[in-house]
Structures are given as C-alpha cells and as structure tokens.
Amino acid sequence: MSQFVVSGTEQINGEISVSGAKNAALPVAMASLMGHGESVLCDIPDLRDIRNIVKIIDSLGAEVEYKNNQLTVNPDAVDKIQVPEDLAQELRASYYILGAFLARHGQAETTIPGGCDIGDRPIDLHLKGFKALGAEVTIDGTFVHIEAEKLTGAKIYLDYPSVGATMNIIMAASMAEGKTVIENAAREPEIVDLANYLNVMGAEIKGAGTDVIRIEGVEELTGTEYTIIPDRIEAGTYLIMGAVTGSELYVDNVLVEHIKPLVAKLKEMGVRIEEDVDGVKVNAKSDLKAVDVKTLPYPGFPTDLQAPFMVLLTQAEGESKVIETVFENRFAHVEELKKMGAEIKEKKIGHTAVVHQTPLTGTEVRATDLRAGAALILAGLVAEGETTIKEGYHIERGYENVIDKLRGVGIDIKKIGNS
Structure with a gap:
C-alpha cells in the first residue's frame, strides 16, 4: 500500500x-461504446480510474488502446453487456454502462458500483429516468439489469440535480424515439462535455449546462475525435x-x-x-x-x-x-x-x-x-x-x-x- x-x-x-478532467473522461469513454466505428479521445489523464475503465471497455469485447493520454475505442465487436463485478466495485463510474448500453444494445448489467466512501450515493434517480424512457429494471441484491425493446422520449424531473443520473439519462435518451426533456438537471461542465461529444457523434442535445436539457433521439451515432476539458x-x-x-x-x-x-x-x-x-x-x-x-x-x-x-x-x-x-x-x-x-x-x-x-x-x-x-x-x-x-x-x-x-x-x- x-x-x-x-x-x-x-x-x-x-x-x-x-x-484533462477525470469526471468528464469517464462518461465520455463509456459513451464511446454507443457509436459505430472508432472514437479517438484526447487529453485523457493517466489515472487509476481511467485504467480501470479501459479494463472494463476491454472486458466487454471492444477494441481499446490507451497511450500518451489518448484513448482509442472501437465498439463494433462488443459481445458482452455486463461489467465484471470486481471492476464495477473498483469504479463507481462503471454505472455509465447502463445508459450507454441501454441506448446502443437495449440492455445492460452491472453491480452497484464502488468508489470513495463519502456518503450514500444511490442510483435510484438513474433508474427512475430509465423507467420513464420505457426500460424494465430488475434489481437482485447489488446486481442491476435493465432492458427495453424500445426507448421512447419522455419528460423526466430529477428530485435532485444528480450529475451521474443526468449523464446516464442523456446517453439513454440520445437514441430514444422522440423527444426527452430532463428538468432539474445537473449543470456541471462535465455534463456539457459529454453532451458536446455526443453531439459531435450525431446526437441532438440542447440545453446542457442549464437545468433543462432537451434531447431529440437519433437512430445511430458515429465514432469521432474529441478532446476532454x-x-x-x-x-x-x-x-x-x-x-x-x-x-x-x-x-x-x-x-x-x-x-x-x-x-x-x-x-x-x-x-x-x-x-x-x-x-x-x-x-x-x-x-x-x-x-x-x-x-x-x-x-x-x-x-x-x-x-x-x-x-x-x-x-x-x-x-x-x-x-x-x-x-x-x-x-x-x-x-x-x-x-x-x-x-x-x-x-x-x-x-x-x-x-x-x-x-x-x-x-x-x-x-x-x-x-x-x-x-x-x-x-x-x-x-x-x-x-x-x-x-x-x-x-x-x-x-x-x-x-x-x-x-x-x-x-x-x-x-x-x-x-
């Protein structure tokens, strides 16, 4: 130690x-799994959490390379939908697989994630958002499974402006059918960074950085190059x-x-x-x-x-x-x-x-x-x-x-x- x-x-x-911002790099790295083709992400800091998310992306079957603060991801060969339990416990941001894979693959699985012990950080607002979009959520102890035959845009009010929930719902809604409005959304710069990246991939997200975010779902996203804040x-x-x-x-x-x-x-x-x-x-x-x-x-x-x-x-x-x-x-x-x-x-x-x-x-x-x-x-x-x-x-x-x-x-x- x-x-x-x-x-x-x-x-x-x-x-x-x-x-580069760790708290922007982690959700953007997971969002790279939503696009067809390769994404090249720049200014990704060399940190324990980043190395863990690289392991997660690799474990899901994607092609991934990380060197010189550049993360290259091609998700076209992804063949798994579940984050390994040991990696999920190491990294709280592993829960971003839920929004990313719900959008791209219609289902995702993970255990309730770990991270710093600084207080209760439940994912109930994340799950509330997924349900509003039409997903079914199954919880067995610390295990979460979500799936949806089709996601449909909805109006979602967050009881608290949770950063993680806002990001996860943005990812899921970006490929839902129709329009989604997230009210009382978190306003952090890292959320703006995620929305900007998704928009460059082809999403239609407006209002990130304010407390009302509007998303028009698109059918697919395409990998791109992007630099983290x-x-x-x-x-x-x-x-x-x-x-x-x-x-x-x-x-x-x-x-x-x-x-x-x-x-x-x-x-x-x-x-x-x-x-x-x-x-x-x-x-x-x-x-x-x-x-x-x-x-x-x-x-x-x-x-x-x-x-x-x-x-x-x-x-x-x-x-x-x-x-x-x-x-x-x-x-x-x-x-x-x-x-x-x-x-x-x-x-x-x-x-x-x-x-x-x-x-x-x-x-x-x-x-x-x-x-x-x-x-x-x-x-x-x-x-x-x-x-x-x-x-x-x-x-x-x-x-x-x-x-x-x-x-x-x-x-x-x-x-x-x-x-």
Missing part, C-alpha cells in the same frame, strides 16, 4: 499544468496550494469560468488572482482572512474542493465555517487534520465545521478518500516537519503525475510503495 511523504515548505514557485478540481487544488503556501504560482490549462466560486472565495480571503486565456496566477503574499463557505451543486462551491479549502482556512486569521450540503460523510478528513494540530469543531447538525487559525505539525495521517488525500498534501506543505499520508492510492485516482508535478514547483514529496 502506497504512502506519500511530504515535507513542509516556506514557498513554492513556477508553473504547474492541469490535466481541463480538470476544474485539479485546477482548484493547485490554486489553493499556491494560496496556502503564500506563494506566487501560475496554474496552466484552466477554464476560469468553471471555478468561479473558488476564485471569488480566494479573493475574499485577500488572495490576488490574475487571469489570462491559458490559466491563472495566484499570489498570496499577504495575510489570509477567514471566510465562510457552503458546498452546493454546480455552479455553487464544489464539494470536491471542500477538504483542500478547509486546509487553507486553518491558515486564515479568525473563525471560518464550512457547511457541507452534498455528501454526508465528507468531513472524514477533519480527524486527520486534528492529528496535525488543526483546531476544527465539527457540528453534526447542519454538517458544519468551524475552523480556527492554527499552526500544523507533521505526523502520520490517512487519506480517507481522494479529495481528503489532496487536502492532507496541502496540510503537509504548511506543517512543521514531515507528514506521512497512508493509503496514498486514493490521491492517484484523481491527480495525474502528482509527484512529478509537485516536485516541479519545488515541493519535497516522495512516494513509498506501490498503489
């Missing part, structure tokens, strides 16, 4: 580049990294419109932000001010940046509050930060954490999930001494070449063991 060892640093400097969560983590170390850092390959809530909070804390067409420079030479933050579905403050941002708040003068509204178990990193000396009081009612400015001290901690792991790296940067982060494999699920990238801006970090 891998561990990351980080030494405290006064400042970092230079330029760090953002990779930059990862907004990786970009946000690096901006926070520059701020927490009081550094001047340029983060390259950033779409600023995707991280507006974070940029606004950084400015509120006294961090200078300079934007250009390619990226963002963060300059945090002055004292940081305490702020309150509340996570919300996009375009609100992202839950995936809550843990890294909480580390920043431990270095801000005054009292800050963090309210988590998206996942109920997203404060697992609090106990780990407390081991390092952080003064954080967690209130179970309202999912609120109250954070005070405190110096941190290096010690042994555990990455409870992907974003908690990133937060602990940031904490290690401002801690006195050395911090050892156990279960570091979580971090490599979402940050490509993280060791090399961080060393490139002057960070003393090493990996011990294999993931």
Whole structure:
C-alpha cells in the first residue's frame, strides 16, 4: 500500500499544468461504446480510474488502446453487456454502462458500483429516468439489469440535480424515439462535455449546462475525435496550494469560468488572482482572512474542493465555517487534520465545521478518500516537519503525475510503495 511523504515548505514557485478532467473522461469513454466505428479521445489523464475503465471497455469485447493520454475505442465487436463485478466495485463510474448500453444494445448489467466512501450515493434517480424512457429494471441484491425493446422520449424531473443520473439519462435518451426533456438537471461542465461529444457523434442535445436539457433521439451515432476539458478540481487544488503556501504560482490549462466560486472565495480571503486565456496566477503574499463557505451543486462551491479549502482556512486569521450540503460523510478528513494540530469543531447538525487559525505539525495521517488525500498534501506543505499520508492510492485516482508535478514547483514529496 502506497504512502506519500511530504515535507513542509516556506514557498513554492513556477508553473504547474492541469490535466484533462477525470469526471468528464469517464462518461465520455463509456459513451464511446454507443457509436459505430472508432472514437479517438484526447487529453485523457493517466489515472487509476481511467485504467480501470479501459479494463472494463476491454472486458466487454471492444477494441481499446490507451497511450500518451489518448484513448482509442472501437465498439463494433462488443459481445458482452455486463461489467465484471470486481471492476464495477473498483469504479463507481462503471454505472455509465447502463445508459450507454441501454441506448446502443437495449440492455445492460452491472453491480452497484464502488468508489470513495463519502456518503450514500444511490442510483435510484438513474433508474427512475430509465423507467420513464420505457426500460424494465430488475434489481437482485447489488446486481442491476435493465432492458427495453424500445426507448421512447419522455419528460423526466430529477428530485435532485444528480450529475451521474443526468449523464446516464442523456446517453439513454440520445437514441430514444422522440423527444426527452430532463428538468432539474445537473449543470456541471462535465455534463456539457459529454453532451458536446455526443453531439459531435450525431446526437441532438440542447440545453446542457442549464437545468433543462432537451434531447431529440437519433437512430445511430458515429465514432469521432474529441478532446476532454481541463480538470476544474485539479485546477482548484493547485490554486489553493499556491494560496496556502503564500506563494506566487501560475496554474496552466484552466477554464476560469468553471471555478468561479473558488476564485471569488480566494479573493475574499485577500488572495490576488490574475487571469489570462491559458490559466491563472495566484499570489498570496499577504495575510489570509477567514471566510465562510457552503458546498452546493454546480455552479455553487464544489464539494470536491471542500477538504483542500478547509486546509487553507486553518491558515486564515479568525473563525471560518464550512457547511457541507452534498455528501454526508465528507468531513472524514477533519480527524486527520486534528492529528496535525488543526483546531476544527465539527457540528453534526447542519454538517458544519468551524475552523480556527492554527499552526500544523507533521505526523502520520490517512487519506480517507481522494479529495481528503489532496487536502492532507496541502496540510503537509504548511506543517512543521514531515507528514506521512497512508493509503496514498486514493490521491492517484484523481491527480495525474502528482509527484512529478509537485516536485516541479519545488515541493519535497516522495512516494513509498506501490498503489
């Protein structure tokens, strides 16, 4: 089991580049199975989750090749409809086979998927959408089977703007007969990326990025070439990294419109932000001010940046509050930060954490999930001494070449063991 060892640093400097978005690459990779012929997907980050989805695509019988951040998929030889159970448990995004294969093959099977343990993430809204389109759903324990002789467009209202459900329903509806309207849809940039890819393949999807998406079903899709958007969560983590170390850092390959809530909070804390067409420079030479933050579905403050941002708040003068509204178990990193000396009081009612400015001290901690792991790296940067982060494999699920990238801006970090 891998561990990351980080030494405290006064400042970092230079330029760090953002990779393609994992949370866009995963559904787009699965959607490539919907088209006839070959798709070539570019800027696909080299991550554990990506390697797992490549294994899934291969297991289904498709031709697949992944090298140099390019994923090539030809699904014409697909001869299976079920994701192997061990791979489904490794990767939550394996559930995208349901929408993709329901559209292309009329049926799909998988077990309820795994992923980070950050709270209850049921797929009931996905299944509700499939049923509305005319599919029959069978659930046996953790096993899900869906099938439909014909999918028919429908009006679907999501009780919650679920990203996964919105994506799965978009895929299924893109080849349904007639028109589908998804109301209270999620608005994340990754959804827009999926819709853009499907449209290039021949789909007719309008409104992605708003809360009402309209889809006119088409008979078939054709493989194409497509480039994934930059990862907004990786970009946000690096901006926070520059701020927490009081550094001047340029983060390259950033779409600023995707991280507006974070940029606004950084400015509120006294961090200078300079934007250009390619990226963002963060300059945090002055004292940081305490702020309150509340996570919300996009375009609100992202839950995936809550843990890294909480580390920043431990270095801000005054009292800050963090309210988590998206996942109920997203404060697992609090106990780990407390081991390092952080003064954080967690209130179970309202999912609120109250954070005070405190110096941190290096010690042994555990990455409870992907974003908690990133937060602990940031904490290690401002801690006195050395911090050892156990279960570091979580971090490599979402940050490509993280060791090399961080060393490139002057960070003393090493990996011990294999993931």
